[in-house]
Amino acid sequence: MKSHATDRIKIPPGFWEGLRQLGIAPHDVARKARLPLTVITEPAVTTAQYFAIWQAYSDLIGDTAEGVIQLVTAFETAKYPPTVLATYHARDYRDALNRMARYKQLCPPESLLIAEEGENCTIELEWLDSDQSGPPLLVGITLACVLELGRRGTGQPLTARLVEFTQSMGDVQALEAYFGCPVRIGAVRNRLTMKRADLDRPFVSYNEELLDILTPALDRSLDEQRQRSRSIADTVKWIVKRSLTGGCPDIQAVAKELGMSDRTLQRRLTDENTSFKHLLTQARHEQAREYLADPSLDIKEVAFLIGYEDQNSFYRAFRLWEGATPSNWRTEHLGIR
Known part of the structure; x- marks a missing residue:
C-alpha cells in the first residue's frame, strides 16, 4: 500500500526528445537502467525507476557536469509540461519560483524550499x-533548471551567487562557467543562491491569458491530489487498527507496509505533529470503546483484540484513558456506540 497518489512520477516526452538531440537513444537508457523498453512510453514510473533512468543517462554521458549542462540547454521550451509552462509564463522571476515550488508537489520525488533574506x-x-x-x-x-527558467523568462544572462552540492558533480569548472559563480562540493545541502534583486525582473514570456487557463487546472489537480491522499497519520492508525488482533504492531512493520523506512515514517508523522506511539494509543483506545460496546465480547477478549497479552495491562491502560475500569465503563455505556 502507498500513502500518496504521487508515488508514480510522470516523465515529460520532452525528456526523451532532449536525449535524442544529444545523440543518446532512449532505448539505450532503458537498457542501461535495466528497465523494459516500454518504460519510454509509460505515462508514469516509480521513484526507483525514475532514479535508475537518470543514473543511466549519467553513466552514458560520462561526466555529471556535462550531462547537466547539455540536457538543460537542449530541452526545448515548447516541450515543457503544464507544471513548468505555468512558471515560464509567470509575471516575474519571483512569481515563477513560487509557482515552481507549489507545483513541484505534483511532480515528486523532490521539493524546493525558497527563502529570501537580505540580498540573497x-x-x-x-x-x-x-x-x-x-x-x-x-x-x-x-x-x-531553476536558473535556466530565470534566464529564459527574463531574457537576461542571469548568474547565481553560489551553488552547493552534497556529492561529486564531475567537471566543477564547467558548472562554474554555466552558473556564473563558485560551485561548492561536499556541502551540507543542495542549494542555489541567487541575487534577491533578480527576483523582481519581469518575464518577457509573461502570458496572462495562458496563466488564466493553466493556473485553475493545476490548482484543481493539486487539491484533488490532496483529497485523494489520506494523511499519513490517518493511514498509520488504520493499519494499526487492522493489525491489533495479531499483537501490538511496531513502527518497522507499519513502515514496511507503507513502502518506506521507519526513519522516514517517523519524520512524516512528526511533520503532522504526532508520533507512532501516540497513534498506537489512540487506535487501542478507540477500538476498546467500540469492542466494549458489544456485550457479546468479554473483557479478556477485548484486551486480546486490541493487542494486550494480559487483562491487567489492559485494565491499567483503560483507567488512564477513561478514568474507569472496562467493566464500569461498559455498565454505564452499554448499548451506546
Whole structure:
C-alpha cells in the first residue's frame, strides 16, 4: 500500500526528445537502467525507476557536469509540461519560483524550499524521502533548471551567487562557467543562491491569458491530489487498527507496509505533529470503546483484540484513558456506540 497518489512520477516526452538531440537513444537508457523498453512510453514510473533512468543517462554521458549542462540547454521550451509552462509564463522571476515550488508537489520525488533574506534568495532541494536520494545528475539538473527558467523568462544572462552540492558533480569548472559563480562540493545541502534583486525582473514570456487557463487546472489537480491522499497519520492508525488482533504492531512493520523506512515514517508523522506511539494509543483506545460496546465480547477478549497479552495491562491502560475500569465503563455505556 502507498500513502500518496504521487508515488508514480510522470516523465515529460520532452525528456526523451532532449536525449535524442544529444545523440543518446532512449532505448539505450532503458537498457542501461535495466528497465523494459516500454518504460519510454509509460505515462508514469516509480521513484526507483525514475532514479535508475537518470543514473543511466549519467553513466552514458560520462561526466555529471556535462550531462547537466547539455540536457538543460537542449530541452526545448515548447516541450515543457503544464507544471513548468505555468512558471515560464509567470509575471516575474519571483512569481515563477513560487509557482515552481507549489507545483513541484505534483511532480515528486523532490521539493524546493525558497527563502529570501537580505540580498540573497536561496532555493534548496529536498527529497520527499530523505532515505532515498536521487543521483547527483538529477540534483544538478533540478538546480540548473531553476536558473535556466530565470534566464529564459527574463531574457537576461542571469548568474547565481553560489551553488552547493552534497556529492561529486564531475567537471566543477564547467558548472562554474554555466552558473556564473563558485560551485561548492561536499556541502551540507543542495542549494542555489541567487541575487534577491533578480527576483523582481519581469518575464518577457509573461502570458496572462495562458496563466488564466493553466493556473485553475493545476490548482484543481493539486487539491484533488490532496483529497485523494489520506494523511499519513490517518493511514498509520488504520493499519494499526487492522493489525491489533495479531499483537501490538511496531513502527518497522507499519513502515514496511507503507513502502518506506521507519526513519522516514517517523519524520512524516512528526511533520503532522504526532508520533507512532501516540497513534498506537489512540487506535487501542478507540477500538476498546467500540469492542466494549458489544456485550457479546468479554473483557479478556477485548484486551486480546486490541493487542494486550494480559487483562491487567489492559485494565491499567483503560483507567488512564477513561478514568474507569472496562467493566464500569461498559455498565454505564452499554448499548451506546
